[in-house]
Amino acid sequence: MPRHLIFAYLSLIIAVGAAAAMRLRTTPEGNLRMREGAAFKMVLFADLHFGEDSWTEWGPMQDLKSVGVMSAVLDDEQPDFVVYLGDVITANNIMVENASLYWDQALSPTRVRGIPWSTIFGNHDDAPFEWPLDWFSEVGVPQPHCPSANASFAGGSECIFRGTTRLELMRSEIERDSLSFSSDGPRNLWPSVSNYVLKLSSASNAQDPVALMYFVDSGGGSYPEIISNAQVKWFQEKSQEINPHLRVPEIIFWHIPSKAYKKVAPKTRIDAQCVGSILWESVAAQEAEMGMMKVLEKRPSVKAVFVGHNHGLDWCCPHKKMWLCFARHTGYGGYGNWARGARVVEINQEPFCLKSWIRMEDGSTHSEVILSS
């Protein structure tokens, strides 16, 4: 498909999505609600990497295929909620001033179906543009696009490709999308941004919490790949405030695996205690530990941590009294050619059960595991 048609098609998806969002307008209050008599089902979209090589035909074609993966999974699973697990875009490949354009495209399949979602940041979401070496040969620099109203032309012909910051991306999403449950987090945690909690309540009583979902920014891009000491303190204070007696099960989402993932990682094959289907690379962990895992390990209420980042891993392994899980590479952007899919997480209230499996682009499922036992 010619590049301009791909772009037009992606723009159409956004437009239809925006219209659908208007039609299905809800008023999110930071809390989610079970549906009567049904489990609460979430789909995790990991490492979509929209906007990659946007000046080629290949790049926009990958994004179109990623829209296809998300659409297939959403139609098969009909989830109540979607989590965008970071690396939504490949900012270091985006040569426009405002990367929110690509962020929007990645959200569109969820938006168009009226499904609420939340997002966290990965290491590729706010990186500055990396100039390809080839552009300094006879090939030359392609004519840049600076389509946003805020495009900075310094004096006329030069865009400033300094990347769109986490805050700009998040605020653009929140302002635009009524279905977004994302939050830009407490200011004192900056430069880390996507730190917030969502409470899932029972269908019968909004005051009756079924599970707590913590979203944490694991850094990368414009700053180190790390969960800071300040974030650890925030988690401790927040969890003490909303779950002082550890009665409510807790689920954690961030993008880059912590070093504990390296410890539990199966070496040559998925062993008996782990569940998963691919084991193609080593765990690429955060740069340092500032205490987050120690805090989580001491809370029996914490059932599982979900991360993306490693496209060639999709396992869940037990660690202390919780599970450490990878999602499944969803996007056609990013490295690796393993078949695309998405991890599904299902919460049942009575009796409480946290179940997960992987739904592939081709409709098949595998790697079902109970994470609450």
Added chain:
Amino acid sequence: MPRHLIFAYLSLIIAVGAAAAMRLRTTPEGNLRMREGAAFKMVLFADLHFGEDSWTEWGPMQDLKSVGVMSAVLDDEQPDFVVYLGDVITANNIMVENASLYWDQALSPTRVRGIPWSTIFGNHDDAPFEWPLDWFSEVGVPQPHCPSANASFAGGSECIFRGTTRLELMRSEIERDSLSFSSDGPRNLWPSVSNYVLKLSSASNAQDPVALMYFVDSGGGSYPEIISNAQVKWFQEKSQEINPHLRVPEIIFWHIPSKAYKKVAPKTRIDAQCVGSILWESVAAQEAEMGMMKVLEKRPSVKAVFVGHNHGLDWCCPHKKMWLCFARHTGYGGYGNWARGARVVEINQEPFCLKSWIRMEDGSTHSEVILSS
């Protein structure tokens, strides 16, 4: 000296310098002029690295010491012109929105003496801020300074440390300083910026060129460390236009050594054909060659190329019919603790002679060499 006093002192230097520049106002026209009966003397300030670790006491103290080096050299040599040979600032260490503040400090010893100058960019001049890992521990993030009028507080408390672009730095310098002979270069060479030519004319006749000085941006920071094919074409067209018969001697300045420097580099000691005093590291060359050296090698009018970048090298070595020279590390910022100094370049008109030596902070000189033979 306490940090606030260092900062106040540096600010005072800038203020006095601005006043002096007003007093000695000239009208630069892109051309330089010999003084009657005198050689034309230039001093090269390389790798000053202002703004390093600006949140500590150590950082501003280094800048103050660099002001001391420049002042000593300028007072000893009394040059007609100064070339700032890149890495004027360490932008990846600067946590303010507008790095021009530090750029200004680096120019101040020259400005305060009423000496004209020009600048080129190094790989550290427009890099985005690199967050120290330690700030994510219990130490925390220091209260950031966003002192410029353009400081971007995204919503209140967060500065955006995306670096000040080459264009912003250069335009700020040119607008502010009447003694600046810098130019932001032809637009079609962007993202490379500091590409321009200065003509040195004889004292008796402004139409009589004595030497041509080409300033070239060798990249790095926000884009690869490279001289592009587009810059090579620009050099070819420009030199053909202003020096078609190769009659005027040509001198070239850029920041990062080209790969040819690796070929001629003395291995274990400064050998007979080279002249210099330190040989403490390997040549850190540009990432790729797009043809610049081949073009220069074919022009007998090209006498010498001057670069910085390697703080532990200060030699000149012959290459084909020209000389390849390192400057001398001038700044207390940047790696290495070799004694600081500056390369001096002197041009005599009749007979034409290009001579160079190194002037140290302590007043001594060494490594004199004739580059026009």
